[in-house]
Amino acid sequence: MLGEHVHGWEPLISRSPAQHAERGVDVRLRTEVVAIDTGRREVHWRERENGREGREGFDRLVYATGAGEFRPGLPGIDLGHFVYTPWQAQHLGEALPGVRHAVIVGGGYIGLEMAESLLRRGATVEMVARSPQVMRRTFDADMATHVQQALESDGVRVHCGTTLTGISAHGSRFIAHTEGATGPGEIETDLVVMGLGSRPRSGLAAQAGIPLGETGAVAVDHRQETRVEGIYAAGDCAEAWHRVQERWVNVHLGTIANKAGRVAGINLSGGEARFPGILGTAISRVCETEAARTGISETEAAALGIAVRSRQIESSTMAGYMPEATPMWVKLVAEEDSGRLLGGQIVGGPGAAKRIDTLAAAITGRLTVQDLIDMDLAYAPPFSGVWDPVQTAARVLV
Amino acid sequence: MLGEHVHGWEPLISRSPAQHAERGVDVRLRTEVVAIDTGRREVHWRERENGREGREGFDRLVYATGAGEFRPGLPGIDLGHFVYTPWQAQHLGEALPGVRHAVIVGGGYIGLEMAESLLRRGATVEMVARSPQVMRRTFDADMATHVQQALESDGVRVHCGTTLTGISAHGSRFIAHTEGATGPGEIETDLVVMGLGSRPRSGLAAQAGIPLGETGAVAVDHRQETRVEGIYAAGDCAEAWHRVQERWVNVHLGTIANKAGRVAGINLSGGEARFPGILGTAISRVCETEAARTGISETEAAALGIAVRSRQIESSTMAGYMPEATPMWVKLVAEEDSGRLLGGQIVGGPGAAKRIDTLAAAITGRLTVQDLIDMDLAYAPPFSGVWDPVQTAARVLV
Numbered sequence: 001m002l003g004e005h006v007h008g009w010e011p012l013i014s015r016s017p018a019q020h021a022e023r024g025v026d027v028r029l030r031t032e033v034v035a036i037d038t039g040r041r042e043v044h045w046r047e048r049e050n051g052r053e054g055r056e057g058f059d060r061l062v063y064a065t066g067a068g069e070f071r072p073g074l075p076g077i078d079l080g081h082f083v084y085t086p087w088q089a090q091h092l093g094e095a096l097p098g099v100r101h102a103v104i105v106g107g108g109y110i111g112l113e114m115a116e117s118l119l120r121r122g123a124t125v126e127m128v129a130r131s132p133q134v135m136r137r138t139f140d141a142d143m144a145t146h147v148q149q150a151l152e153s154d155g156v157r158v159h160c161g162t163t164l165t166g167i168s169a170h171g172s173r174f175i176a177h178t179e180g181a182t183g184p185g186e187i188e189t190d191l192v193v194m195g196l197g198s199r200p201r202s203g204l205a206a207q208a209g210i211p212l213g214e215t216g217a218v219a220v221d222h223r224q225e226t227r228v229e230g231i232y233a234a235g236d237c238a239e240a241w242h243r244v245q246e247r248w249v250n251v252h253l254g255t256i257a258n259k260a261g262r263v264a265g266i267n268l269s270g271g272e273a274r275f276p277g278i279l280g281t282a283i284s285r286v287c288e289t290e291a292a293r294t295g296i297s298e299t300e301a302a303a304l305g306i307a308v309r310s311r312q313i314e315s316s317t318m319a320g321y322m323p324e325a326t327p328m329w330v331k332l333v334a335e336e337d338s339g340r341l342l343g344g345q346i347v348g349g350p351g352a353a354k355r356i357d358t359l360a361a362a363i364t365g366r367l368t369v370q371d372l373i374d375m376d377l378a379y380a381p382p383f384s385g386v387w388d389p390v391q392t393a394a395r396v397l398v
Numbered sequence: 399m400l401g402e403h404v405h406g407w408e409p410l411i412s413r414s415p416a417q418h419a420e421r422g423v424d425v426r427l428r429t430e431v432v433a434i435d436t437g438r439r440e441v442h443w444r445e446r447e448n449g450r451e452g453r454e455g456f457d458r459l460v461y462a463t464g465a466g467e468f469r470p471g472l473p474g475i476d477l478g479h480f481v482y483t484p485w486q487a488q489h490l491g492e493a494l495p496g497v498r499h500a501v502i503v504g505g506g507y508i509g510l511e512m513a514e515s516l517l518r519r520g521a522t523v524e525m526v527a528r529s530p531q532v533m534r535r536t537f538d539a540d541m542a543t544h545v546q547q548a549l550e551s552d553g554v555r556v557h558c559g560t561t562l563t564g565i566s567a568h569g570s571r572f573i574a575h576t577e578g579a580t581g582p583g584e585i586e587t588d589l590v591v592m593g594l595g596s597r598p599r600s601g602l603a604a605q606a607g608i609p610l611g612e613t614g615a616v617a618v619d620h621r622q623e624t625r626v627e628g629i630y631a632a633g634d635c636a637e638a639w640h641r642v643q644e645r646w647v648n649v650h651l652g653t654i655a656n657k658a659g660r661v662a663g664i665n666l667s668g669g670e671a672r673f674p675g676i677l678g679t680a681i682s683r684v685c686e687t688e689a690a691r692t693g694i695s696e697t698e699a700a701a702l703g704i705a706v707r708s709r710q711i712e713s714s715t716m717a718g719y720m721p722e723a724t725p726m727w728v729k730l731v732a733e734e735d736s737g738r739l740l741g742g743q744i745v746g747g748p749g750a751a752k753r754i755d756t757l758a759a760a761i762t763g764r765l766t767v768q769d770l771i772d773m774d775l776a777y778a779p780p781f782s783g784v785w786d787p788v789q790t791a792a793r794v795l796v
Contacts, residue, residue, distance in 0.1 A: 011718075011719035012719060113778075243774075253777070254777060254784045255774065255775065255776075255777045255784055255785075256774070258784045258785060259771075259772065275772065276772050277774075278774045279774040280774070281774040281775060281776045282776060282778075283776035283777065283778045283781050283782075284778055285778065285780050285781075290781075292776050294774065294776070320409075321409035321410060351749070351752065353776070353781065354749065354752065354753065354776060354781050354782070355752065355755065356776050357753065357755070357756040357759075357773075357775045357776055357786065358755040358756055358758075358759050359759075360756075360773060360774055360775055360776070361755075361756050361757075361759035361760045361763065361765070361773060361775075362759045362762075362763065364760075364763065364765065364769060364772075364773050364774075365759065365760065365762065365763015365764065365765050365769075366763065367759070367762065367763050371762060371763075373657075374657065374673065374674050374762075375755075375758060375759060375762050376641075376653065376654070376675075376676045376677040376678070376679040376692065376758055376762075377653065377679060377755045377758055377759075378653075378679045378680065378681035378690050378692070378751070378752060378754050378755055378758070379651070379652060379653045379681065380511075380680075380681045380682055380683065382683050383681050383683075383688075383751070383752050384681075384752070386652045386653055386656045387653075387656060388755065
């Protein structure tokens with residue numbers, strides 16, 4: 001809604017409390033669960049508005065508390081806008097009129113999407129990122145370069161290797177205080193938007209003795225059941241199995257939450273479902289540039305001690321002679337000995353990034369780079385070259 | 399180039415004779431091979447312009463004669479424009495100025511793409527298709543309906559179940575004579591464009607004793623070698639293994655020709671390469687509507703005696719609340735007992751059809767419909783719903 005694509009919240013809400021009620025679901029808003037008694041099979045709740053408390057028994061429980069924004073303890077941090085909840089987004093929306101200059105703190109997905117929204121509204125945007133590249137957690141540096149160049153050509157001034165140290169008020173404006181390679185700095189601005197990622201809300205579970213995993217999120221099995229029988233967890237608050245990393249991770253994406261929630265729902269109501277896990281597939285856009293990734297990056301492979309081969313190629317979103325063709329970069333990561341595809345990253349113009357799904361499907365099928373070359377992918381000049389760019393990347397890698 | 403995307407031929411030519419020569423390839427244009435002597439390992443050639451003839455010996459030979467348009471023996475057929483070669487396209491291009499009304503004969507890919515080109519130039523277009531649906535050879539009737547509706551809403555008048563019986567001149571215009579359910583008809587027009595498909599050019603091979611397959615195209619193995627040692631064939635003139643149908647087929651697409659040609663080239667030069675086969679993946683567009691297919695259709699499954707389950711769903715190209723979202727239909731075909739995905743068809747607005755590659759990758763990996771549901775596909779509102787439409791289709795099918 002900040003990007004002016006959508007007006008108000010309503011279109012973003014899948015089901016209202018009334019619609020839930022029609023389906024027999026009793027939704028209690030503004031009611032916080034303050035404790036879970038796993039022995040007595042009860043939750044203790046408190047109504048936020050009047051402080052009224054009570055207990056509710058359960059046979060089975062789903063712990064689906066999601067995640068909250070990461071909020072560093074910096075001076076003046078509350079002067080910045082977080083954009084994690086609809087309420088925060090609304091608050092930011094109210095602050096937007098008159099904003100001519102904005103600072104975005106963080107170079108990840110939230111930072112990218114906020115940059116697009118602010119640019120669309122005509123603001124001048126500066127981005128402050130602590131790491132030496134944007135998209136640090138998900139893209140290799142060589143691929144992130146293309147995203148950064150896109151940001152810059154869209155008019156965003158990107159300060160990598162620069163840390164926010166605090167925010168102060170300055171009349172009706174703000175100053176973002178920073179620390180970079182060249183020492184401390186100050187950026188005067190109308191608005192500071194924080195996009196430093198999110199953390200699982202697993203504290204209540206931990207208090208109740210529901211074990212967390214190494215990631216700090218609630219540990220679950222492939223049925224989404226926690227270590228406490230009959231208590232399930234799903235979504236950003238829970239871990240998920242990474243099918244390439246072969247370990248439990250905690251990735252905050254709606255796709256994962258939806259799939260895991262569905263599996264939890266089937267199992268707790270007596271069915272049998274299994275969530276085999278995730279690839280960490282993600283996609284984003286800043287103006288005309290799209291970026292997506294799946295599986296593991298070269299950086300992640302190195303950290304995990306997996307020997308891989310990896311190459312980046314430049315190609316084109318459609319047949320090169322089409323006037324709408326734009327550059328597109330593809331990077332593939334394959335297991336060194338087997339040639340098995342383990343990951344991919346794509347950056348490019350319209351139509352580039354959703355091709356990541358082809359790679360996600362190939363990884364799911366445990367296919368090799370050679371299988372990708374041989375694959376019968378769709379070609380017509382408005383859609384692709386005769387060899388799809390993901391196949392060109394595979395040919396270069398082989 | 400007819401669509402005014404591209405000016406002239408040059409951008410469409412990968413390599414000129416001079417560029418080939420630089421790579422040590424002696425290209426002789428306007429020189430026809432009139433016979434192949436497989437015993438003496440010689441080809442007999444004739445220069446088209448001066449009739450000069452000669453022989454050229456070979457150690458290995460690649461038969462890559464491609465395909466030619468299907469030209470039915472109807473009265474006045476030469477008054478129609480075929481659009482198979484660049485020369486034919488150029489001839490048509492010269493005829494286009496002043497065309498205000500055109501008849502397209504054939505409801506397949508060529509017909510669709512010609513419709514777009516003619517609409518872009520402001521012509522009124524009528525399409526005549528013999529079968530009761532458009533896209534008869536590649537799409538099930540229920541999915542072809544969406545393509546036909548798109549054609550009609552773009553202004554094309556579609557006459558299904560109508561056969562061309564001949565073309566006659568009428569002053570500076572033409573009359574397309576037809577035969578339909580309601581009897582014979584006449585359409586007066588400025589231009590008749592023929593899009594009745596293509597046939598492999600395998601006659602020269604057959605004369606030389608190089609065996610053809612049941613499809614009438616040259617029989618090859620997975621190394622692209624014909625039944626005659628050292629003679630390879632690739633492209634539209636040759637058969638290809640269909641990985642779902644599990645039989646040799648003859649499909650005329652640049653993707654297949656490129657892959658098969660590469661395999662032939664590697665093998666004849668002493669390397670080892672194998673072309674595992676095709677899925678018949680194809681994609682097309684008419685104005686804002688995209689259509690793609692892969693694997694087998696429900697109709698093909700019935701003809702092959704394969705028991706399948708199949709369902710069509712309507713979804714949206716991106717999150718439903720995005721203003722650019724357009725309807726998108728997905729049909730999946732899965733093997734009845736195993737649930738293995740065997741085919742898919744997609745019709746929809748911008749961004750819909752290239753998702754067919756996800757299904758092509760899934761079929762290549764021999765994945766099931768359940769695997770597709772579990773798959774970690776990319777989601778962000780400008781790209782997809784939280785469940786990609788191909789997954790929604792899988793959920794409905796399961």
